[in-house]
Amino acid sequence: MxxxxxxxxxxxxxxxxxxxxxxxxxxxxxxxxxxxxxxxxxxxxxxxxxxxxxxxxxxxxxxxxxxxxxxxxxxxxxxxxxxxxxxxxxxxxxxxxxxxxxxxxxxxxxxxxxxxxxxxxxxxxxxxxxxxxxxxxxxxxxxxxxxxxxxxxxxxxxxxxxxRSREKPVPVNLSFPFEDHLFFIYSGTKKNTRHGIEHFLKTKGDISEGIRQIIEISENISRIKKLDEFQLVINEHEKIISGIIDEQSIQDKYFSDFNGVVKSLGAWGGDFFLAASSMNEAATKNYFKRKGLQTIFTWNELILND
CATH class of the missing domain: 3.30.230.10 (Ribosomal Protein S5; domain 2)
Structure with missing residues (x-):
């Protein structure tokens, strides 16, 4: 037994x-x-x-x-x-x-x-x-x-x-009144995170200003209550990371005609990305499905935020 x-x-x-x-x-x-x-x-x-x-x-x-x-x-x-x-x-x-x-x-x-x-x-x-x-x-x-x-x-x-590395995680009271306009879409490509980490760690140059900007964005985004403000901030985030890793953003590459803002999540080039749009759920999902992307979650379906 x-x-x-x-x-x-x-x-x-x-x-x-x-x-x-x-x-x-x-x-x-x-x-x-x-x-x-x-x-x-x-x-x-x-x-x-x-x-x-x-x-x-x-x-x-x-x-x-x-x-x-x-x-x-x-x-x-x-x-x-x-x-x-x-x-x-x-x-x-x-x-x-x-x-x-x-x-x-x-x-x-x-x-x-x-x-x-x-x-x-x-x-x-x-x-x-x-x-x-x-x-x-x-x-x-x-x-x-x-x-x-x-x-x-x-x-x-x-x-x-x-x-933050070597610090105890801090719970965040995250309340987005516009969460019905946030979607997580699978890109169709699995990204090898280890390879992405290794490549980034070999990056040379001073990134201290980029770190300062991203810290400010991380703190500010948790307090945002309006969709348009959220879109502006995540778009700025994409520009900062794009400049540091010298890669084109996913929106510029694939979704330049999207009525909203698209942001990579984690290592760029694969896995899931975030879409924030003023369009309704059906219209947003239809846009990405026409691009061949079928795996789409709403914020409430995926994020643990009770």
Whole structure:
């Protein structure tokens, strides 16, 4: 008979302000999501084994069996994911040498969203595993993915937060009267966040003024009550980041005829983006669907802001 399952849950994430510059100490406004990832852990009768099964909303997308000691991969249907999981467990073994890997564990995870969407399949995994193995999630995330940690902060948050590296996240009372005019659209492209981070960290030049401007925007945007003011601020944000990373904004590239403002969320070039428009919901969705983009969420459908 197996033991009662240990259950964990972590929220997905989106970064409204501060992409890239949060890695350099800028204050960012981060949004935990209503969608996330669950993890159930049971113990069996065997020893020195971790059996891993991962599910999306529609199917199983990864399975793996790892043997201890040495974290040897016995079998897997995806060698790249298995190697990453092995690396995570090896790192945990160093952070918490007392964790009983010699036991028999059966782990099942389930995402509430498509893992290609970039909403935090990795960060929710790290947060859940860290809770289970009693290690610091920020430290584990830094060692594995080298990210800023805002996504880890979102994983366990109850609502929007201000996030700054090496500081405790600060809850934000975010109340946009125009939230019915805010939409999150999947670009159709999965962005490799690690590559984006590595590329940005190699950027040379003084970005201190850009950091100052983004901090000011992050603080001001949380107090905005009018849609047109919100549009002006996120458009300015796009111009600042565009200048720093030397990339054309997503609106200039693809949506120059859109009646509203489009803003990248997180690493530019993929995953989700934000659209803010005075048009009604039907008209806004129809515009993007005509562009071939079918995955669209309203603010209320996606953002955890009770």
């Amino acid at each position: 197996t033991e009662t399952a240990l259950k964990y849950y972590a929220h997905g994430k989106l970064l409204l302000t501060g992409e890239y510059l949060v890695l350099k100490g800028a204050k960012a406004l981060a949004l935990p999501l209503k969608l996330g990832q669950s993890m159930n852990v049971t113990s069996g009768k065997q020893q020195n084994r971790i059996k891993w099964e991962a599910f999306t909303p529609n199917s199983q997308w990864f399975s793996c069996e790892i043997q201890f000691p040495g974290f040897k991969i016995i079998e897997s249907n995806d060698s790249k994911k298995a190697e990453l999981l092995k690396k995570i467990f090896e790192t945990i073994g160093k952070l918490n040498p007392e964790f009983p890997f010699e036991r028999d564990f059966h782990i099942q995870t389930k995402l509430d969203f498509n893992p290609q969407w970039g909403l935090g399949s990795s960060s929710t995994l790290i947060a859940n595993i860290a809770s289970w193995t009693n290690v610091d999630a920020y430290q584990l995330n830094k060692l594995i993915f080298k990210g800023s940690g805002y996504d880890i902060a979102c994983a366990n948050a109850d609502g929007p937060i201000f996030y």
